[in-house]
Amino acid sequence: MYRKVFANKVFERKVVLITGGCAGIGRALAMRLAQAGARLVILDLQQTELDSLVQHLRDHHNCDALGLRCDVADALAVEQAIALACERFGGIDVLINNAGITHRSTFAETELAVFQRIMAVNYFGAVHCTRAALPSLIARRGQIIVLSSLSGFAPLLYRSAYNASKHALHGLFETLRAELKGSGVNVMLVCPGFTATDLRKNALVGDGSMAQQPPLAIGKVASAQDVAEAIYRGALARRRLLVLSNINWRARLLARFFPRLFERVLLPRLSGLKPGSSR
Structure with a gap:
């Protein structure tokens, strides 16, 4: 469907690098920015999916796109990409900085390797990409967009490593924003609520294996396309913070000022627990 913002020229011929770009919000962002005329660099782990997406972008959006297989947890691979x-x-x-993984397990049953892998992807992946791209971003007065989460300011049960990685992103990029003041580089933190992606399908459990999780009892779930559209509009306006859930403002308020009430009333719901259940 045609949207007026398609005519906006802000991103025409701009070079946009998206990590974790083959699925979910990353893929939706690739499509949206291709429609806006951007040239795309997409990093992901699956070469077949990368090749397919790049071909689709070329065929359907006449987009100049480059797909590179890269594990963002590998600093050298990121520098090379x-x-x-x-x-x-x-x-x-x-x-x-979109690439991310999650888990569903209590802190006590989560092995150290799971904490290390989640931090390696969610936090250090963003560190590696930002460090490598920063000279170019400064020279071009560009933008850094970071996919955080509802859990960046309100915890979710059984996701201690994931929650920690999102809090770390806020600490890092809020500091970087202040350090870059006057450089022309904008830093936007994006906090989506629950979104229909494959993130949970690929979630780790305590021993580090993958186990598909049942749907969460969380009510309305946003589509990846709607989230991507909101991020696109936020990038046009060079926003600093983008909160995208109809429940986030309540979670944010209660977690900050009424933590006991948050833990009793909202935390179980946000964590996908049905009334009366403990897991």
Whole structure:
């Protein structure tokens, strides 16, 4: 469907790098930015999916796109990928730190390796990509967009490692924003609520294996396309913080000022627990 914002020229020919770009919000962002005329660099782990997405973007959106297989937890691989992107396109205008993984297990039953892997992807992945892209972003007065979560300011049960990684992102990028003041680089933290993606399908359990989780009892779930559209509009306005859930403001308020009430009333619901259940 045609939208007036398609005519906006802000991102036309701009180089946008998206991590975890083959599925969910990352893929929806790739489609939306391709419609806006951006040139895309997409990092993901699956080469087949990357090739398919790049071909789709070229065929259906006439988009100049580059797909690179890269584990963002690997600092050297990230440096090499961003060097290739800069060689191909001349630099990077927008970095979208979207790649992330989650888990569902109590702190006590979660092995150390799970904490390390989640921090390696969710937190250090953003560190690696931002460090490698920062000189280009400063030179082009670009943008850094970071996919955080509802759990960035309100905890969710059985996701201690995931929650910690999102809190760490806020600490890092709020500091970086202050350090970049006057550079022309905008930093936008995005906090979606529950979104229909494959994140839970690939969730880890306590021993580090993957186990598909049943749907959460959380009410309305946003589509990846709607979240991507909101992020696109937020990027146009160079927002600092984008909160995208109809329950987030309550969670934020209660968790900050009424923590006991939050733990009793809202935390079980946000964590997907049915009334009267403990897990």
